[in-house]
Amino acid sequence: MQLRVDKLGVIIAVLTAYGALLAPFATFRANRIVAGEARSLGEALPPAWAAIILILVIATAVVALLKTPSPLRLAIAFSTIAALALGIGAAAGHLTPPENTYARVSPASGFWILLFALGLLAADALTRMRPSPLVRVLFLAAVLGFIAALLWSGTWDGLSLLKEYASRADTFWAEAGKHVMLALGSLAAATIVGIPLGVLCHRVTRLRDGLLGVLNAIQTIPSIALFGILIAPLGWIAIHVPGAAAIGIRGIGAAPAFVALFLYSLLPVVANTVVGLAGVPREANDAARGIGMTDFQRLAGIEFPLAFPVVLTGIRIVLVQNIGLATIAALIGGGGFGVFVFQGVGQTAMDLVLLGAVPTVILAFTAAIVLDAVIEAATPNRNQVQSA
Amino acid sequence: MIEIEGITKRYGETTVVRDVRLTIAPRTVTVIVGTSGSGKTTLLRMINRLVEPTSGTIRLDGEDNRSLPGYELRRRIGYAIQGHGLFPHRTVAQNIATVPTLLGWDRARIDAKVAELLTLFQLDPAAFGPRYPHELSGGQQQRVGVARALAAEPKVLLMDEPFGALDPIIRAKAQDDLLAIQKHFETTVVLVTHDMEEAFHLADRIAVMDKGEVVQYATPAEMLVKPATAFVESLIGAGERPFRLLAIEPVSSAVEPGTAEGEAISSAASQREALSTLLWSGRKALPVVGPDGVLIGKVSLESLAQRAAGPS
Numbered sequence: 001m002q003l004r005v006d007k008l009g010v011i012i013a014v015l016t017a018y019g020a021l022l023a024p025f026a027t028f029r030a031n032r033i034v035a036g037e038a039r040s041l042g043e044a045l046p047p048a049w050a051a052i053i054l055i056l057v058i059a060t061a062v063v064a065l066l067k068t069p070s071p072l073r074l075a076i077a078f079s080t081i082a083a084l085a086l087g088i089g090a091a092a093g094h095l096t097p098p099e100n101t102y103a104r105v106s107p108a109s110g111f112w113i114l115l116f117a118l119g120l121l122a123a124d125a126l127t128r129m130r131p132s133p134l135v136r137v138l139f140l141a142a143v144l145g146f147i148a149a150l151l152w153s154g155t156w157d158g159l160s161l162l163k164e165y166a167s168r169a170d171t172f173w174a175e176a177g178k179h180v181m182l183a184l185g186s187l188a189a190a191t192i193v194g195i196p197l198g199v200l201c202h203r204v205t206r207l208r209d210g211l212l213g214v215l216n217a218i219q220t221i222p223s224i225a226l227f228g229i230l231i232a233p234l235g236w237i238a239i240h241v242p243g244a245a246a247i248g249i250r251g252i253g254a255a256p257a258f259v260a261l262f263l264y265s266l267l268p269v270v271a272n273t274v275v276g277l278a279g280v281p282r283e284a285n286d287a288a289r290g291i292g293m294t295d296f297q298r299l300a301g302i303e304f305p306l307a308f309p310v311v312l313t314g315i316r317i318v319l320v321q322n323i324g325l326a327t328i329a330a331l332i333g334g335g336g337f338g339v340f341v342f343q344g345v346g347q348t349a350m351d352l353v354l355l356g357a358v359p360t361v362i363l364a365f366t367a368a369i370v371l372d373a374v375i376e377a378a379t380p381n382r383n384q385v386q387s388a
Numbered sequence: 389m390i391e392i393e394g395i396t397k398r399y400g401e402t403t404v405v406r407d408v409r410l411t412i413a414p415r416t417v418t419v420i421v422g423t424s425g426s427g428k429t430t431l432l433r434m435i436n437r438l439v440e441p442t443s444g445t446i447r448l449d450g451e452d453n454r455s456l457p458g459y460e461l462r463r464r465i466g467y468a469i470q471g472h473g474l475f476p477h478r479t480v481a482q483n484i485a486t487v488p489t490l491l492g493w494d495r496a497r498i499d500a501k502v503a504e505l506l507t508l509f510q511l512d513p514a515a516f517g518p519r520y521p522h523e524l525s526g527g528q529q530q531r532v533g534v535a536r537a538l539a540a541e542p543k544v545l546l547m548d549e550p551f552g553a554l555d556p557i558i559r560a561k562a563q564d565d566l567l568a569i570q571k572h573f574e575t576t577v578v579l580v581t582h583d584m585e586e587a588f589h590l591a592d593r594i595a596v597m598d599k600g601e602v603v604q605y606a607t608p609a610e611m612l613v614k615p616a617t618a619f620v621e622s623l624i625g626a627g628e629r630p631f632r633l634l635a636i637e638p639v640s641s642a643v644e645p646g647t648a649e650g651e652a653i654s655s656a657a658s659q660r661e662a663l664s665t666l667l668w669s670g671r672k673a674l675p676v677v678g679p680d681g682v683l684i685g686k687v688s689l690e691s692l693a694q695r696a697a698g699p700s
Contacts, residue, residue, distance in 0.1 A: 164696075287473030290438055291487050291537065292463030305477050 008124055009064035015117035016064075018122070020057045023110030026091045031102040032160070032349055038108055044091040056080045057114065074125035077118045084114055085150055092158025106160040108349060124361060133373035140369045144362075160219050160351040161358070168355070176359065178335035183322040183363075186258050189266030190318060195311065197266070199299065208274060215267040220296065223325060227332045230256035257334030260358050261325055265318040272314025276307025293346020309379040316371035323364040327356065389414050390435065390544065390576065395444035397430055401608055404430045406600040407444070412593075414449075414543070417570060417577045419587040421623065422597035428580045431597065432546050435578065436465045448544065463487055466545035466575070470552040472533035474521040480506070481517035481530050488539040505535040508569065518537035527558040532567070538573065545570075547579040551586065572678040584623055588632050596620050608636050612700055634659040639676055642695060648673035655684060663692050 024038030025045070042050050056269055060080045063073055092105040131139065156162050201208040221229070235251030237244050249255045280303050288298045304311075330338030337356040344352030390412040397405040405427040412418045422428040433439040435446055437458045446453045453461055454462050474483050481502050488498045503513040509531040519528055528549065537545055550566075551559045563586065570577050581587055587594050588608050595605045596619070604616035612633045615621040624632065639662050640655035652675040653662050666674060673688040 035532055281473075281476065283469060283471045283473035284475050286438075287467065287533075287536075288475070290436065290462060290467035290469065290473075292459045292461075292490055294459045294488075297490070302475055 004067045005065060006067050008120070009066065010176060012045070012064040012117045012121050013061040015113055015120075016057050016061045018111030019110045019117060020054060021292070023113055024108040025110045026088065026095060027106050027108040028095050029104040029106075029160075032104050032164075032351060033288060033347070036104075036106070036108075039091075041110065043132075045087055045092055046090065049087055049090050049094075053080075053083050056083050060118065060121070070125040070128045074122055074129070077122035077125065081115065081118045081122070082146065083119070084118070085146075086155060089155035089158065091148070092156070096158055104160040104163065104351065105158060127269060133376045137370060137373045140366060144366065161354050164340075164349070164351045164355045171339075172355070173289070175335055175337055175339050178364070179326050179337045179360070182254065182257055182326040182329055182334065182336055183319065186261035186265055187315065187318050187322055189258075189262050190269050191200075191315060193262075194266050194269030194314075195273050198270045198311075199277065199304075201270060202277040203272050214266070214269060215270060218263050219267045223264075223328045224331065226260045227256050230259055231332075234259065252332045252334075254329070254334045256332060257326070257329030257336075261322050261329075265322060265326060268314040268317040268321075269311070272310050272317075273307065276310030277303055279310065280306045309375055312375045312378060316368065316375060318366065319367045319371060320364050323360060323367060327360055389447075389449055391445075391447040391450075392435075393445045393447070394485075395431065395434060395441045395446060397427070397434060397439060398442045401690050404600055405434070405441075408602050410605055412576060412578060414576050415574045416592040417567070417579065417590050418593050418595065419591035420595045420597060421582060421584060421587045422577065423582060423623075426597040427600040428597045429548055431578060432548055432578060432580045433498045434476075435544075436462045436467060436546055436678065438462070438643075445656045463490055463540060463546075464542055466537035466542040468534050468537040468545065468547045468550045470549040472521070472553075474529060474533055476521055478520075479517065479526070480511075480519050480521065481513075482534060483521065486536060490539055491564055501539055507541060508572070509535050509565065518648055526554055527562065530558075530562060531565070532555060534569070538569070538575070541573070542575065544576045544578070547577065552581075552583075559586075566590065584625065584632075588635060588645045596623060599669070600662070609633065612636075613682060631660055631663075632696075634663055634692060634696050637695070639687055640678075642687050642691055643676050644688060644691060645681060646673075646686045648680045648686040648688075651672065652677045652683065653687065655679065659687075659692055659695065661688050663689075663696070666692070 020041055025041040025043075026039045027036035028039055029036040041053065044050075045053070056076075060076050063076050088111055096103045097107045124138075126139070146351060150156055151162075157166075162293075178324050197211065202253055219228075231251040234256050236248055238250050239245075241249075284302055284306070285298065288302045293301065326336045327338035327341060328341050329336050337360045340356030341353050342356075344350065344354075344356065390410075392408055392410040394413075395405060395408045396403065408431060410418075420428045420431060429435070430439055434441045434450075435453070437453060448465075456464075473485070474480075478486075481499075484502045485498045485504055488501060493501075502517065503580055506513040506516055511528060511531065516524070516528070516532075519530070524532065529573055531555070534547075534550065537547075551633075553564050554562055566577070567590065569575070576659075577616050579590060580604075591608055593605065593607055594611055595602050596611070596616075597603070598617075598619050604611060606614075606619050611620065612624060612629055615624060635658050637659050638655065639653060642659055642662070643655065648671065651669055655676050655678050662674060666687075672700060673686045675683055676685050676687050678684045
């Protein structure tokens with residue numbers, strides 16, 4: 001049997017070797033602010049644990065290096081990731097002296113490099129297997145379920161990140177709620193306003209260039225500047241419009257953040273609606289009119305369904321963008337995961353920064369995978385209409 | 389009956405259709421021919437008011453076509469276009485059911501109509517109904533497009549270059565199918581094309597358009613014998629005239645008493661086919677058989693030559 005080398009596998013093997021053997025696996029700190037001390041895989045874990053992880057990492061590197069079937073690559077990547085996830089929890093217990101509540105253990109560069117290399121291997125194997133949209137979402141659910149199980153079982157409770165969480169459990173969920181509200185609420189508002197605007201732009205050509213130009217310009221304003229610009233008008237509205245202050249409109253806080261995210265969201269929604277409608281085959285449109293559909297029937301029955309996958313792509317862009325951007329809202333008192341990021345930066349407490357950053361990344365990642373799957377499900381290959 | 393009276397369409401300074409007057413008899417096929425930019429498509433689209441005329445009146449069975457809202461008028465008139473215009477996100481059955489659904493027919497009646505039309509167009513309803521348009525061949529898509537246009541049993545069917553996208557063999561078949569369907573439903577067909585061959589094959593009457601005006605409106609035979617202008621003559625193609633003339637008439641109208649040697653020709657074939665067979669086989673006359681296969685006479689080279697001769 002001839003053994004052939006996989007190109008991506010070489011990179012993965014080099015990364016795993018470096019991550020497992022040379023880079024530190026965990027960082028130990030006497031308290032949450034002092035500089036940490038690096039601990040290698042052998043030092044951070046009980047010998048049995050270290051041996052299991054090392055064997056799995058070597059096995060993964062070999063499988064990655066050679067041309068092996070994708071399901072095998074996927075399976076071993078996930079097994080090793082699972083072992084790493086459990087191992088880092090074990091490292092926390094192993095490194096923290098008994099009865100010490102100040103000491104902090106967190107994953108170090110070796111852990112992250114291993115995770116990155118294994119993630120690369122898993123993603124590559126998964127892509128080669130071309131799973132259907134439903135299977136991809138189920139995979140995502142399984143991974144999220146595994147993370148939830150680890151959190152719930154307390155395996156990671158000894159880790160620094162979870163200790164930060166433990167002392168902020170109440171505010172964490174409140175800020176999570178605000179973050180999702182900001183991201184999803186502004187998306188919903190942008191969809192409700194943007195799709196009709198897109199339809200209008202499609203029908204009225206003169207409006208299209210003007211409106212898209214304005215929205216493009218808004219998109220280029222830096223987010224911090226936009227918050228600043230909004231303070232004055234929203235503050236004025238809060239004072240002069242009866243009832244505005246009562247529903248939470250103020251110059252700072254969630255209102256300007258919401259308005260800014262809404263404005264950023266408009267361009268992708270409007271532009272994609274216009275592009276989607278423009279892509280509707282001309283003959284289908286002509287036939288729809290010719291056999292007696294009213295303008296509304298044609299829009300609702302023919303144009304919009306055909307443009308829908310493109311509109312959905314715009315919504316996907318907005319959702320992922322908003323989940324990230326909503327972090328900035330914390331700067332002007334809008335809440336969200338950004339609160340932890342900026343507090344952490346202020347206190348030079350990296351664990352606190354991660355408490356805000358990690359959920360944001362997971363949220364954005366989840367949204368991207370789910371919406372990609374929805375878009376693919378909504379786009380059967382029926383769009384390959386003969387243009388004859 | 390379609391009465392077009394003094395129809396003019398202007399876009400700004402440009403006159404696309406100028407003072408057109410045509411009366412189209414019911415249950416006939418009228419073909420509007422012309423070069424591109426002659427206004428033929430615009431004229432067709434004014435009949436179902438996809439384009440509103442600048443001045444003039446169009447009456448369908450005596451009723452002004454502006455007495456109904458445009459979309460209601462269009463539901464009563466079939467419309468088929470080049471490139472079929474099927475809705476790519478709807479199945480074949482859903483496409484055909486479009487107008488009956490708009491008209492609020494009940495489910496059973498719609499299903500029956502869809503099945504009837506698919507069968508009539510030689511497409512198995514069970515196999516083709518649930519498919520999407522992109523899964524069909526060009527010829528099948530075109531047939532579904534015509535079936536959709538006929539679904540609500542319109543008295544009038546407007547067709548804009550319906551066979552333009554088909555290859556020659558499928559096109560000939562589609563043209564014959566159209567004539568059969570037209571007889572079956574007794575539909576008044578108005579068809580736009582730039583293909584003279586197609587016009588002579590299909591038309592009871594041909595309207596030739598040039599620069600927005602109808603320069604001649606006549607039966608194919610009249611047009612061949614007496615082209616109204618040099619433009620009509622060039623459109624017909626001077627070299628093709630005798631053959632086009634023979635192509636219009638069936639063998640049955642040239643049958644003489646007597647018989648001849650060799651293989652017989654059907655009385656339903658065109659005289660042009662008879663001439664072709666005569667020339668190819670080197671004979672002077674062919675025996676002619678009726679639809680039942682019984683010998684009814686002969687057709688001779690001499691008589692065909694006389695029939696193909698223009699006015700002296």
